[in-house]
Amino acid sequence: xxxxxxxxxxxxxxxxxxxxxxxxxxxxxxxxxxxxxxxxxxxxxxxxxxxxxxxxxxxxxxxxxxxxxxxxxxxxxxxxxxxxxxxxxxxxxxxxxxxxxxxxxxxxxxxxxxxxxxxxxxxxxxxxxxxxxxxxxxxxxxxxxxxxxxxxxxxxxxxxxxxxxxxxxxxxxxxxxxxxxxxxxxxxxxxxxxxxxxxxxxxxxxxxxxxxxxxxxxxxxxxxxxxxxxxxxxxxxxxxxxxxxxxxxxxxxxxxxxxxxxxxxxxxxxxxxxxxxxxxxxxxxxxxxxxxxxxxxxxxxxxxxxxxxxxxxxxxxxxxxxxxxxxxxxxxxxxxxxxxxxxxxxxxxxxxxxxxxxxxxxxxxxxxxxxxxxxxxxxxxxxxxxxxxxxxxxxxxxxxxx
Amino acid sequence: xxxxxxxxxxxxxxxxxxxxxxxxxxxxxxxxxxxxxxxxxxxxxxxxxxxxxxxxxxxxxxxxxxxxxxxxxxxxxxxxxxxxxxxxxxxxxxxxxxxxxxxxxxxxxxxxxxxxxxxxxxxxxxxxxxxxxxxxxxxxxxxxxxxxxxxxxxxxxxxxxxxxxxxxxxxxxxxxxxxxxxxxxxxxxxxxx
Numbered sequence: 001x002x003x004x005x006x007x008x009x010x011x012x013x014x015x016x017x018x019x020x021x022x023x024x025x026x027x028x029x030x031x032x033x034x035x036x037x038x039x040x041x042x043x044x045x046x047x048x049x050x051x052x053x054x055x056x057x058x059x060x061x062x063x064x065x066x067x068x069x070x071x072x073x074x075x076x077x078x079x080x081x082x083x084x085x086x087x088x089x090x091x092x093x094x095x096x097x098x099x100x101x102x103x104x105x106x107x108x109x110x111x112x113x114x115x116x117x118x119x120x121x122x123x124x125x126x127x128x129x130x131x132x133x134x135x136x137x138x139x140x141x142x143x144x145x146x147x148x149x150x151x152x153x154x155x156x157x158x159x160x161x162x163x164x165x166x167x168x169x170x171x172x173x174x175x176x177x178x179x180x181x182x183x184x185x186x187x188x189x190x191x192x193x194x195x196x197x198x199x200x201x202x203x204x205x206x207x208x209x210x211x212x213x214x215x216x217x218x219x220x221x222x223x224x225x226x227x228x229x230x231x232x233x234x235x236x237x238x239x240x241x242x243x244x245x246x247x248x249x250x251x252x253x254x255x256x257x258x259x260x261x262x263x264x265x266x267x268x269x270x271x272x273x274x275x276x277x278x279x280x281x282x283x284x285x286x287x288x289x290x291x292x293x294x295x296x297x298x299x300x301x302x303x304x305x306x307x308x309x310x311x312x313x314x315x316x317x318x319x320x321x322x323x324x325x326x327x328x329x330x331x332x333x334x335x336x337x338x339x340x341x342x343x344x345x346x347x348x349x350x351x352x353x354x355x356x357x358x359x360x361x362x363x364x365x366x367x368x369x370x371x372x373x374x375x376x377x378x379x380x381x382x383x384x385x386x387x388x389x390x391x392x393x394x395x396x397x398x399x400x401x402x
Numbered sequence: 403x404x405x406x407x408x409x410x411x412x413x414x415x416x417x418x419x420x421x422x423x424x425x426x427x428x429x430x431x432x433x434x435x436x437x438x439x440x441x442x443x444x445x446x447x448x449x450x451x452x453x454x455x456x457x458x459x460x461x462x463x464x465x466x467x468x469x470x471x472x473x474x475x476x477x478x479x480x481x482x483x484x485x486x487x488x489x490x491x492x493x494x495x496x497x498x499x500x501x502x503x504x505x506x507x508x509x510x511x512x513x514x515x516x517x518x519x520x521x522x523x524x525x526x527x528x529x530x531x532x533x534x535x536x537x538x539x540x541x542x543x544x545x546x547x548x549x550x551x552x553x554x555x556x557x558x559x560x561x562x563x564x565x566x567x568x569x570x571x572x573x574x575x576x577x578x579x580x581x582x583x584x585x586x587x588x589x590x591x592x593x594x595x
Contacts, residue, residue: 035507038507038514039537042511042514043538044537044538046425046515047425050425052420052424053434055438060446061413063445063446064409064413064449065409067449
């Protein structure tokens, strides 16, 4: 054995008995290796007898305890996972609820309120000239009335005096004017038949259809929304005729007394008409261009008021003479019909359970739609978060190693 | 739910290395108070990084690396230098007066160890590290190179030079260690011979 081998064996952590014997043999004859062996042993056992300072032992333990107490309590990984899952759950539910109206097709009936239209020919019979349908300008004209009244009030003193004279002569005599409105919903097994019966009865009593829509979006039942105008004197008879159709789900009737309003409008109209007469007289007597212009302007304004008030009266007449009947005709499913019968407790439980299951199914479907719709955003966010976390970790490790 | 046993876990983890870390710092820095401060700093840093320790290296290698870095920082602060290489030639550089270590070996074990401690404190820092890690701590050369972040060849070269320097210091100090009376007795024995 040479000195290199001996030193290698001296530095080895374990030696076989044979190696030990060989080493000892070499050490007996080699002073250099012997001295190295002694040096090595001295080094390895240098501090064996020296005790560890008590201050050091307690100080570092205290330091880490202080460090631990200063830190905020750390959530266990399990709890962190639960919190994360709960947060995701809340986000999905909230997102689904907020967005589901936009994603799911409407399952309820769409009420298609058409504009106020003229009755189609053929459905209306026995209507007089006064019973024509009002213009669309009915409501707009009423709102503009106060402004126009103010404008006319700021006219020349001579014009004002003519108007005052006319209004002083008018007398208010208001007959009773009632606008009747009926709202009802009917559930029927024979949707088509009952629909035709309603229309037929309407024709029979001299009414007309203001608007009619049939919603068949849902696969299992249809719903018709009818806005009908029935002569006020025939209303009760009409309601009696259709009262026997299907099963009435709801019924409400209201009567608005517009007598005072009507009388007021009539009076104002009379006033304006009187004013017009006076203005016409004044026009014939006008001597200057300026007078002519002023009078003609006043005539134009007065004519406008007359037209507006006449239209308003016509509209009220129409609504008084023709009552409004709004009918929702809903087609019944066989399951709906069965539910009309007295359900047993078991049937009610089963039905409620099935409805809950359907609701859950719908909600899960909506949730899936929501998750898929936001997934591109979430994926992008996750990528960014992962990159940032890695960068922070790398920096932290570098700092610790330094 | 709230985990407060990290300190306890760490204490169990560090317990087997507590002495090693302290005495490594002591033999490198040469001063008890400095060694306490440095070792405490090292353990605190290890605690802060405890969560990120994945076990890729051995715990001893990881801990001694932190201890080495702490000692280097401490020395740099004390000496006001940027690199330990500047301290390469620090310390006594003795002429080759004698290569005979046997007088040192003739001393009692406790005396030898005392001389060794003194010799270590005279060794330049750059040579102290490999001696403390490899000879005193018994760490393998490749792990020591990893701890010091130097090539294996560099480590062996420094260790070799360190041991030579140490030997010279030991021989010189042995003569200084011995009292005047002992020297007189020794000379008398030689004369009688």
